[in-house]
Every structure is written in structure tokens, then in C-alpha cells.
Amino acid sequence: MPELPEVEVTRLSIAPSLRGSIVLQAHLGKPLRWPLGCRTGHLVGRHVGDTQRRGKYLWIPLGPRPGRAADDAGGLLLHLGMSGSLQWVGVGSSQAGPAGPLDPPGKHDHFDLVTTQGTLRLHDPRRFGAVVWSDALTSDPAAKLLQRLGPEPFDPALDDAAFHARLRARRSAIKQVLLSGDAVVGAGNIYACEALFAAGIDPRTPACRISRARAARLLAAVRHTLSRAMAVGGTTLRDFRDAHGMSGEFQNEAQVYGREALPCHHCGTPIRRLVQAQRATYYCPMCQKR
DNA sequence: AATGGCGCCTGAACGC
């Protein structure tokens, strides 16, 4: 399940390959969450810029078409949804087939961006993901999709006081507030559970009832958990891979996620599972307090 | 206006 670490790992695995290339063609498969918003031919001939990330979205800047003014530029906003992953096949790679630089799209390959340096392919069985053209990050539809996102976890402007203030504005359980991305973006179900364990906070605690000191611990725990996950290539529960096929290792370090009834690594108490907002939450009833 | 719930999708795991 791509959360912020998986998206960042993906970004790092495609940015150097894509940067400086020129789009030769693009192909669409089955419909994704939202329509592309332009014809695939609209992308051809554009210079590819440096891939950026905001929350769990990726932004691939595309320069103006040949002979057009600067305001013809735009880019692609990508989201990996639940089951999306990107694959990069470089020109001259061993995966190059007789038909061209890449095998024909498989059943779950729904977008190809063919460039002078290689092909970026989106694989997404559940199709909760999206690829959307936008004239700029600050124009719709990108702006509309990004406007509601909370602060980035590693934004220096997000200090303990700011984070605490955001928690105080929410009466929902802290687990749901983390998932909503209102107080800080990037923690999905796995990392929200892990960060709450690391901070020793019961996932059912109303966000507004968390003290300044505990909020500081939680913010540090979110940052530490996301950092650690990125350092080991993310979490591969089933099929997450970076664009070069590398799987992640964080699943081996999970303290609570997916460990119902197994002993807590810290105190030995069986890990519990509960459902919050129709999503599984795992926690240690001994180590995590309200 | 914050908040809870729905629906989009498919494959894996499960029960009979």
C-alpha cells in the first residue's frame, strides 16, 4: 500500500532516469480513478523536468511543446492509490523486447510514458491510482487535489506547537486524524499504527486531548517511522516495488501492524486489532495509553 | 463545519 515512504522511494527511483528526457508517446489502458484530462498526443515532444512529491502525489513537470510559449507547459499528477507501482525500463535495458524498448502492456498496466531515455509504466491492479494532466501544480485540477493536504512531515515549519495546535482542533480518534492527513500528511494505515506505538499513544485517544509533550513525541515518531521506512525501501506487503523492481523491507520491522495476537516486542502483551472508521488498527494495550 | 460513511476496484484468502 503506497504511503509516503513508498511514494518517495518511487520518486527517487524514477527522477534521475526521467529528468531531461523528451516524451515520444503515451499510452492509456483501462480507466483509472480520474481521466487523464487531455489527449495522449498533448504530451508528445515535451521536456521532462524533475519529479516532485507532495504528500502521496507525484508531479512530473513537462515543458511546453516545441515551438510553443512557456505557458504551454504543464505536468502529470500521479497517485498510486492502493495498489499502484511504477516501473522504469530504460533504453537499451535487458528488458527491451523485439517489439521495442518494452514488453506490451499487461492486464494491469494502465499508463505508459515513452521517452527518449526509457519508458515509465504504471501498474495498478485495483485502479485507485490516477494520472492527471494539469497546466501547473497551482492550477486545477492539481491545485484542487492538493489544496486540502496538511503539512509535509519534514517541513521545518511544522514544529511541535503547530502540530499540537492541529491536533487540538480535532475531536476524532488520533488514529483517524493521522490517516486523514489534516495534521501531517504521509502516514497511511501501516505507519499511523507504527507511529502511535512508537509514541506510546492509544489509537482511540481523541486528538484534542493529547498534551503538548505527547504531541511532540508523536510528531517525532511519525518522522522517525517514515524516515526508517524510506531508508529500507518502504513496505512490501504483497507487491510494492520501486521502479527498478526493488522490494521494501519495512514489513520486517513492524511492531504492531499485522501482528494481532502476537506478543508485543516490548512487553510481551498480545497485540490487539480493532476497527476504526472501517480500517484495521493494531496496537499494544500495555505500551499505548490514552 | 466537522465528521462519519460510502464507493471505487481486484486478487487473495477463506468457508462450505
Added chain:
DNA sequence: TGCGTTCAGGCGCCAT
């Protein structure tokens, strides 16, 4: 073996 059911969940959207 095969069928039906349940679960997984990011997140925009809707209703309250």
C-alpha cells in the same frame, strides 16, 4: 473443484 463472501485500503465525495 468451484463458487460465493469477506477483506485489504487512499481518499474524494456526500449526507448529516
